[in-house]
Amino acid sequence: MNSTAVLVDKDLRIAVVGLGYIGLPTAAILAAQGVEVVGVDINPDTVAAVNAGEPPFVEPDLATYVSGAVQRGLLSASTEMPHADVYIVAVPTPFLDDHAPDLSYIKAAGEAIAPQLRGGELVILESTSPPGATQKLADWIFAARPDLVGSDAAPEFAHCPERVLPGKVMVELVENDRIVGGLTPRASKRACEVYAIFCNGQLLTTDAMTAEMAKLVENSFRDVNIAFANELSLICDRLGIDVWELIELANHHPRVNILQPGPGVGGHCIAVDPWFIVDAAPDLTKVIRSARDVNDGKPQWVLEKVLRSVDGSETPVVAALGLAFKPDIDDLRESPARRIAGELADQLPGGRILVVEPHIDGLPAELANRRNVELVDIDRALAEADLAVLLVDHTAFKGLRPAIPFVDTRGIWK
Ligand SMILES: NC(=O)c1ccc[n+]([C@@H]2O[C@H](COP(=O)([O-])OP(=O)(O)OC[C@H]3O[C@@H](n4cnc5c(N)ncnc54)[C@H](O)[C@@H]3O)[C@@H](O)[C@H]2O)c1
Incomplete structure (x- = not known):
């Protein structure tokens, strides 16, 4: 202290x-x-x-x-x-x-x-x-x-x-x-x-190894909880239940606090630190490892959902809203949204991907180099696209009510 x-x-x-x-x-x-x-x-x-x-x-x-x-x-x-x-x-x-x-x-x-x-x-x-x-x-x-x-x-x-x-x-x-x-x-x-x-x-003293684990455990706790929410989102999608309403209701239990599902987990902490525990005890980290797999698998699930939604169109135009790894920042490191946008461009060679990311001035190189990807403003994206996929819950996207069909990975357009 x-x-x-x-x-x-x-x-x-x-x-x-x-x-x-x-x-x-x-x-x-x-x-x-x-x-x-x-x-x-x-x-x-x-x-x-x-x-x-x-x-x-x-x-x-x-x-x-x-x-x-x-x-x-x-x-x-x-x-x-x-x-x-x-x-x-x-x-x-x-x-x-x-x-x-x-x-x-x-x-x-x-x-x-x-x-x-x-x-x-x-x-x-x-x-x-x-x-x-x-x-x-x-x-x-x-x-x-x-x-x-x-x-x-x-x-x-x-x-x-x-x-x-x-x-x-x-x-x-x-x-x-x-x-x-x-x-x-x-x-x-x-x-x-x-x-x-x-x-x-407070300055809380312990030994070095416990201090090292404490930081890893904090981020793994969040990763496991998000994986639970992401798994629920898959189950709810199949059963026709609104996962966000479900979680909101469940969280009224005084001892339940489920985090929110999303398009995957990005950034340089939550998506990285659990692996250090897995590496330290590979045979004992079943839950921590599964959580990583669930969260790392979510972008592919989102991708497939979007592809199914535009199936049948030779030249689909998709508005991809958000590239950052979390809301209201410009940090694109390890971002699942960025990965999804790139995959969409590859899987829809005859289509166009209109990326909206209000926090950056130019696309990262791997997206800028794809001829069917463009960074545009929100009005143009929603005017030209056949489908919108909401990838990041930036404040700038919250009040929107797109008139076109959409896939909302963050539950802000309910
Ligand atoms: N950024 C965060 O939000 C955050 C939060 C908690 C913990 N951490 C941890 O803190 C550590 C640093 O993260 P960061 O985000 O500041 O990284 P960063 O990449 O922003 O900065 C690291 C800096 O270290 C420099 N560097 C690399 N090797 C060096 C060397 N041998 N000698 C001197 N400088 C060297 C790099 O040039 C760079 O400027 C990481 O272990 C990270 O996991 C980061």
Whole structure:
């Protein structure tokens, strides 16, 4: 808890390794508290943008924090790893083709940190990580610095996963409770002191492996619940029941809270993190794995439903509404809507796909390269299309009542 934390020495120098959606806001908010922060990134464009006080991506209030911290001389960025008292590692953790976690970014960060260590540093892993990754990071660093093994000057290690919501990062960084898991209790305590600099939420200490699992479990819980809703949507479609009405009614039970079905699960967290648990215990993860399969199978089901609806037309025109992986953002990463739009274009070579995505100015390359796909505004799409498929429940689509037949994967046109 914050209240038990020892006041941290603000003369600390903190290096944040990886200046993406997580690392840069963390660096900026630490610097806003008067701490000297060096951001490290392998991408020179990112480093140049931060040093110019301009974040390379959009997140509300982030630009104000970054430009203010850079102007005060508290935040700078570099492609070179500096010496620091505390290292916070926030590099990507994608999965490989077989869904095994790819820890190569964490390893590379550790190998860059190792030569800089002078003794007594704290290394915090913030990247979403499979169980055991913090220990692996320590092992990689000690392998590069055998002189530090077992010495009083050995660095200490902790895992502190991040749960911020894109679009509310600068608020949630401060307000959210955090789980802090050290490889030793002393490492947990030291990491808590770092987070107490800016975090008003509770700082809940545990061991590193439990902290790693906690983050994965949170996202798997949501994935399993969404898979349940998606499975219900298939059953209801066959039985002629409105799944959204059904879920709304069931959720009146005081202990039931079913999430909403959709076209599939996208993004870089919920669709990724459960695989790290599956990889850690493949023989024991029947539910978690099935949930992934159900959610990954939903785009194909939507595709087939649309194809059946336009069957018989040589030149169907389909309006595909939304490409983002969730409402009211411009992030298309791992988006099922994007996959469905591409598949529709391939399966309907004589037709046209009119994509409406109010949050982007141009189609991603794989859609732009298809000659039968066009990015258009909503009025034109609904005027020209034979059928609309609603893929993302953007606010901009909510008040519509299309006069043409439609497939609504989010239940907003009831
Ligand atoms: N974005 C989110 O909403 C979110 C939420 C919770 C957790 N996470 C987790 O946080 C971690 C970071 O995610 P992100 O969204 O910030 O990723 P990102 O892709 O936005 O940023 C990662 C940054 O790390 C840099 N990088 C890669 N290898 C490096 C290295 N060896 N040294 C220095 N920099 C390096 C990249 O150039 C990039 O700028 C991931 O593990 C992710 O799962 C993300």
